[in-house]
């Protein structure tokens with residue numbers, strides 16, 4: 760579909776915008792039935808909890824790769840800081856489902872990002888929740904130490920400890 764930038768590049772800012780609006784008005788006028796059918800189908804899918812967008816193709820692949828890239832960045836950061844662990848995209852999606860797609864702190868349904876329950880910066884110094892009977896059960900960047908937070912709660916939390924109660928064992932020797 761012709762994008763706004765295509766029109767602006769061709770005709771300049773003002774005329775381009777005008778032509779773009781006219782083009783889409785025309786499209787809406789000539790495809791009323793098709794748009795209506797699309798909207799009905801979209802609502803049906805949403806109501807049934809089915810994906811509304813294609814799960815294959817370029818856009819979907821790009822979205823998946825963006826998510827994968829974020830995981831990679833997090834794992835690399837954790838490794839740089841000397842803490843290990845990793846989780847898969849599937850584990851992250853399962854976690855979101857477990858939290859009912861809500862932020863772990865404010866419980867609101869907003870866009871969610873992965874947050875380290877025990878922050879990477881504190882993991883080695885103050886806490887070792889991964890030790891049970893002297894055996895390592897999980898590491899900092901494993902899914903057990905990840906919770907979904909909205910952007911607001913994430914920025915408030917920063918590198919402090921907040922969230923679901925039973926996650927941290929204090930080091931007894933501190």
Ligand SMILES: [Zn+2]
Pocket residue numbers: 862863864865866867908909910911912913
């Ligand atoms: Zn929140």
